[in-house]
Amino acid sequence: MKKTTKILLGLLLLAGLLFMADSFLRGYYLRLVVLFAVTAVTALGVNIVNGYTNIFSLGFGGTMMVAAYTAALLTLSPAYKKAVLHLPLWLEQMQTSFPVAMLCGGALAVIASTILLLPAFRLQGQYFILASMGVNIVMGNLAENLRGFTHGDMGLRSIPAYTNIWWAYGVLALVVYFIHRLIQSKYGRALVAISKDQELAAVMGINVVKYKIVSFVIGSFITGMGAVLWVHLVLTMNPKAFGLVYVFQIVAMLAIGGIGTISGTLIGAAILTLGTELLSPVQEGFSLLGFQIPPAFGLVNVLMAVLLVVIMIYKPRGIMNGREIWEVAGPRVRKNASS
Amino acid sequence: MEMSWHYLTQQLINALSYGSILALLAIGYTMIYGILGLINFAHGEIFMIGAFFCYMLVTFSGVSFLTGFFAAIAGSVLTGFLIERFVYNPCLKRSPEVLTVFIASFGASLGLRNLFTMIFGDGRRSFPAFDFLEGIIITESGIFINIKDLWIFGVTLFLVLATTLFIKYTKPGIAMRAVAYDANAARLVGVNSTTLVLVAFFIGSTLAGVSAVAYGVSYGIVNPSMGYIIGLNGFIAAVLGGIGNVPGAAISGYIIGMGEIMFVALLPPSYSAVRPIFVWGLLFLILFLKPSGLFRPNVKIG
Amino acid sequence: MVAGYDKAQVLHGISLEVHPGEIVALVGPNGAGKTTTIRCITGEIHPMSGKVQYNGTDISEMPSHRIVGTGISCSPEGRNIFGNLTVYENLKMGAYLVHGRKNIKERISRVYDLFPKLKERKGQLAESLSGGEQQMLAIGRAIMNEPTLLLLDEPSLGLAPVVVEQIYEKIAEIRREGASILLVEQNVGLALEISQKAYVMESGQVKLSGRSETLEKDPYVIDTYLGVM
Numbered sequence: 063m064k065k066t067t068k069i070l071l072g073l074l075l076l077a078g079l080l081f082m083a084d085s086f087l088r089g090y091y092l093r094l095v096v097l098f099a100v101t102a103v104t105a106l107g108v109n110i111v112n113g114y115t116n117i118f119s120l121g122f123g124g125t126m127m128v129a130a131y132t133a134a135l136l137t138l139s140p141a142y143k144k145a146v147l148h149l150p151l152w153l154e155q156m157q158t159s160f161p162v163a164m165l166c167g168g169a170l171a172v173i174a175s176t177i178l179l180l181p182a183f184r185l186q187g188q189y190f191i192l193a194s195m196g197v198n199i200v201m202g203n204l205a206e207n208l209r210g211f212t213h214g215d216m217g218l219r220s221i222p223a224y225t226n227i228w229w230a231y232g233v234l235a236l237v238v239y240f241i242h243r244l245i246q247s248k249y250g251r252a253l254v255a256i257s258k259d260q261e262l263a264a265v266m267g268i269n270v271v272k273y274k275i276v277s278f279v280i281g282s283f284i285t286g287m288g289a290v291l292w293v294h295l296v297l298t299m300n301p302k303a304f305g306l307v308y309v310f311q312i313v314a315m316l317a318i319g320g321i322g323t324i325s326g327t328l329i330g331a332a333i334l335t336l337g338t339e340l341l342s343p344v345q346e347g348f349s350l351l352g353f354q355i356p357p358a359f360g361l362v363n364v365l366m367a368v369l370l371v372v373i374m375i376y377k378p379r380g381i382m383n384g385r386e387i388w389e390v391a392g393p394r395v396r397k398n399a400s401s
Numbered sequence: 402m403e404m405s406w407h408y409l410t411q412q413l414i415n416a417l418s419y420g421s422i423l424a425l426l427a428i429g430y431t432m433i434y435g436i437l438g439l440i441n442f443a444h445g446e447i448f449m450i451g452a453f454f455c456y457m458l459v460t461f462s463g464v465s466f467l468t469g470f471f472a473a474i475a476g477s478v479l480t481g482f483l484i485e486r487f488v489y490n491p492c493l494k495r496s497p498e499v500l501t502v503f504i505a506s507f508g509a510s511l512g513l514r515n516l517f518t519m520i521f522g523d524g525r526r527s528f529p530a531f532d533f534l535e536g537i538i539i540t541e542s543g544i545f546i547n548i549k550d551l552w553i554f555g556v557t558l559f560l561v562l563a564t565t566l567f568i569k570y571t572k573p574g575i576a577m578r579a580v581a582y583d584a585n586a587a588r589l590v591g592v593n594s595t596t597l598v599l600v601a602f603f604i605g606s607t608l609a610g611v612s613a614v615a616y617g618v619s620y621g622i623v624n625p626s627m628g629y630i631i632g633l634n635g636f637i638a639a640v641l642g643g644i645g646n647v648p649g650a651a652i653s654g655y656i657i658g659m660g661e662i663m664f665v666a667l668l669p670p671s672y673s674a675v676r677p678i679f680v681w682g683l684l685f686l687i688l689f690l691k692p693s694g695l696f697r698p699n700v701k702i703g
Numbered sequence: 704m705v706a707g708y709d710k711a712q713v714l715h716g717i718s719l720e721v722h723p724g725e726i727v728a729l730v731g732p733n734g735a736g737k738t739t740t741i742r743c744i745t746g747e748i749h750p751m752s753g754k755v756q757y758n759g760t761d762i763s764e765m766p767s768h769r770i771v772g773t774g775i776s777c778s779p780e781g782r783n784i785f786g787n788l789t790v791y792e793n794l795k796m797g798a799y800l801v802h803g804r805k806n807i808k809e810r811i812s813r814v815y816d817l818f819p820k821l822k823e824r825k826g827q828l829a830e831s832l833s834g835g836e837q838q839m840l841a842i843g844r845a846i847m848n849e850p851t852l853l854l855l856d857e858p859s860l861g862l863a864p865v866v867v868e869q870i871y872e873k874i875a876e877i878r879r880e881g882a883s884i885l886l887v888e889q890n891v892g893l894a895l896e897i898s899q900k901a902y903v904m905e906s907g908q909v910k911l912s913g914r915s916e917t918l919e920k921d922p923y924v925i926d927t928y929l930g931v932m
Contacts, residue, residue, distance in 0.1 A: 371508040
């Protein structure tokens, strides 16, 4: 079977599943399925920079914030904006469609990450990580304080509910396909070389800085889109939404599933999103064999943290061990050496 | 906005406690970073758990301040040892890549924080007050000095001095600096780094415990997330002071603490919410100008 | 004292022996496995097969910090002094396993006698020393625990000839005081001059061995190593 046929059939299958999900799943489960896709998009975007290019940056929370607020400001009704915010007139009266908002969100995420993170490039290893954490905190702080634009910590509400299962999985499928092709192209090979040994790659004639910048651009655009999708699913936005807690969750997903692979990212996203949601009821206390087990909020997070530590100790490359699902049968390819 | 001498001095006095809290935490971070080469993200939780130990014992068993104080230290040290034994030791043995240990480190941090949120709930609880710490001295020029601030500053100064002397003159102290610089060469002169690591954790955690009591006494609040932001600021101080440099970390703790307070004091009140920006801005500025920190780090450069 | 071992990856079956009181030279080109050999002895690497025996004890699997305790001391390639410590502190670290403050003080003053330059700079940070002084410090640190076997890896590396001469004089003095020395050296001429026995290593194997004065006159050695100076 030709590759294109395979892909088309796969898409058809996916479409079928989505249709069934849309028609038959109850609201809660449907939302969960959509949430997974949205989170996956974000995680894949992060994976480009953190995984494939091996730059461990935690600053994507800040850029997601920029994307989310941008898109929200574009899709919110002028009436709401007028009532709650202090915007310049052209912005206040603007209301765009969802795709436009997504693209703008992505674009601004790219601009933000370029301005904020590139200067930090000259810092080494741990310092860069620290600086990227700082970006998050500073952005969060700015969001709290620029009340005219963001409504401070009270946040924005009544964001139109554009994200449905079709948008979420549509974007996800596109992103997966795009990344897959990207990695196989010349760009991808250069990235692998850079991630393994930067200096060697430079000596071989690869313009390391250029490729890093390209990674950042692509990664932040995708992450931005993920943020926009999320905001139009959750329908509210506040400065804490993409703070360090969220950032660490995404990193945990990548780490558990396997940094540097598409399947790893998806599996990690699945485990964390679905696992957290589905295990939540346990937190509210239940009866087991006649004993009443008391509520324990935070238990799921504790379990996830334990899982993370255990995986880091025993399987540092994540569950997928650095391989894609479709590579499992074949020989192991070392995609990303240790940093 | 007054720029008077009086006002500035008052602000500096107010900042003594906060600076002390940060200084003690910074030393913990820098020691562990120096000897193990890893950022102990869970240090903030070691701090928090120490505070909770003290809180619990004093509030529910009515013990004296001294007992509570040592309980905090005990709690912090216990946590530190557990983290070393169950997270860092196995991780460094099997998967010593920088990134992996890093992620494990904040996995530990998240886990502990959520564990305590689970047990105690997210809310803030009142840290007990102690009589001998209450009271204010008012100087002739009208400056207010809290007794508790004096205590905190005094104890911190003593501990910082003690630790600095330890690391400068004692055999394990010099050995720790040696290991921070070149662990292999240290082994070649017979240093068993395993014991030294435990010493580093012990000292770092003890100081964190003291810092926790200082925080509780100063701000009167404990909650499971308290270690998070303060820890981060403490870590920034450690980085600022040069990795592995104990006195450097302490001084930087005070710089950041006082800097933050002064920043807020000198700007109109509406700007106080941007405190974090000051801290991070300072960090970026210094890293930009002097990437290895204000003082000489204890690691091999290059 | 030290007996043979294999380590398949870098070393392909080598065997060497150092007897008490002698200086043994280990020479050969870059990548021959000389440093790997040293590291097998210090315990930084463990041999994949074969063993390392010292004074009758098998130390093949012993961790480095304990091997030092058996009387083996090393001045590694690249010197590896503690740059953030003073000269004095470096020497004190050399005596890490030694007990008795008076004892340590005496030894330090003996090192100062041997290397007066170090005494001059005793309060200075080690990283501010010149290359030659750092090498002296490395050796000084290594003899602080009065080793019975001293390993010297490339002591002449990167140093001016005058300095190298001085250092080699001191090495000879150290041997006179009773230590056995295993010397890894790229400068073959120097190495053969000072040693009694030598092993020539190439590509992880011992190609030649024998008394140094014999090897000095060996045509292969002269052609390959002594001609290119």
